[in-house]
Each structure stands twice: as C-alpha cells, then as structure tokens.
Amino acid sequence: MMSSQPDRPQDGPPRLLRAETLEWSDAMLLGHAPIDVAHEEFVEVVTALADCTQHSALGCLRDVEAHLLSHFAIEQEWMEKTEFPAADCHLDEHQRVMDAVQKVNALAAVGEVGLHDVKRLAQALADWFPGHADYMDSALSAWINKKMHGGAPVVLRRDLQATAVA
Ligand SMILES: [Fe+2]
Numbered sequence: 001m002m003s004s005q006p007d008r009p010q011d012g013p014p015r016l017l018r019a020e021t022l023e024w025s026d027a028m029l030l031g032h033a034p035i036d037v038a039h040e041e042f043v044e045v046v047t048a049l050a051d052c053t054q055h056s057a058l059g060c061l062r063d064v065e066a067h068l069l070s071h072f073a074i075e076q077e078w079m080e081k082t083e084f085p086a087a088d089c090h091l092d093e094h095q096r097v098m099d100a101v102q103k104v105n106a107l108a109a110v111g112e113v114g115l116h117d118v119k120r121l122a123q124a125l126a127d128w129f130p131g132h133a134d135y136m137d138s139a140l141s142a143w144i145n146k147k148m149h150g151g152a153p154v155v156l157r158r159d160l161q162a163t164a165v166a
C-alpha cells in the first residue's frame with residue numbers, strides 16, 4: 001500500500017520527528033469542554049501518526065482526517081451558534097489544514113506517499129496546532145463562555161485549584 005521508504009522498526013521513529021511531537025497537558029485547556037475534548041483527541045491522533053509504521057500509516061492518516069472533520073465541525077457549530085465575529089479567517093485556516101491532510105490521504109490511498117511524507121505531515125500538524133489553539137481557538141472559547149455565561153472561562157486544571165483565565 002505505502003510506497004518506497006522502508007520501515008525500520010528496530011530504529012524506532014526518527015528521533016528528530018518524535019522529539020518535536022505534541023504532548024497533551026492541562027496547560028492546553030481553554031475552558032470550553034467540547035473544544036478541550038477535541039484538542040486532547042487531536043494530540044492523540046497526531047501522536048499516533050508521528051509514531052506510525054509503514055503498516056499502520058494508512059489507518060493513522062484516516063484517523064487524523066476523521067478527527068479533523070469532527071473537530072473543525074464542532075468549532076464551526078459553536079461559531080454559528082454564538083455568532084462568532086472572526087469566523088472567516090478561523091475557518092479558512094481549518095480548510096487549509098484539511099486540504100493538506102486530504103491531499104496526503106488521497107495520495108497514500110494509491111500508494112504514492114512514503115512513510116517520510118506521513119511523518120512530515122505529522123510534524124506539520126504538531127507545529128501548526130499550538131499557535132492555532134493559543135490564538136484562534138482560545139479567542140473562540142473565550143467568546144463562547146462570554147456569550148453563554150457572561151464571563152471569561154474558568155479553567156479547572158487537575159494540578160491546580162481553580163484558575164480564572166482573563
Ligand atoms: Fe481546535
């Protein structure tokens with residue numbers, strides 16, 4: 001199914017790629033549960049993609065695509081429900097990411113993507129996510145909380161007491 005590059009399980013995943021991969025922590029919570037749940041799952045599927053083998057790559061790619069469809073749909077639904085004013089550029093960014101993932105998936109399905117390309121996609125997603133979450137998704141979470149509860153989100157982190165996020 002996958003082309004070219006041999007899988008070398010004895011060497012494990014390339015160190016450079018693995019070292020840069022995301023790790024979930026409560027510091028990434030934004031305070032709106034449906035988005036936080038989606039974000040924790042994003043970290044899971046992208047980590048699985050970064051760690052995939054020649055054998056598991058196609059399944060991991062499909063998991064990432066399925067995850068992103070639901071993750072982005074959840075955020076869009078909340079934008080619509082709360083009349084979020086900055087929806088366009090946020091949705092454009094989602095679309096660019098979706099296009100990149102679907103392009104790799106389409107090529108992988110016909111055996112035109114090597115394991116190295118899959119790992120590069122995992123790295124690109126891991127690089128993209130923190131900035132998007134900090135900037136666009138945190139603004140969306142704050143907006144939703146303001147609309148729904150009239151205040152900024154209160155983030156409950158397991159290792160802290162309650163922390164009010166301004
Ligand atoms: Fe998000």
Ligand SMILES: [Fe+2]
Nearest residue numbers: 075090136137
């Ligand atoms: Fe987003």
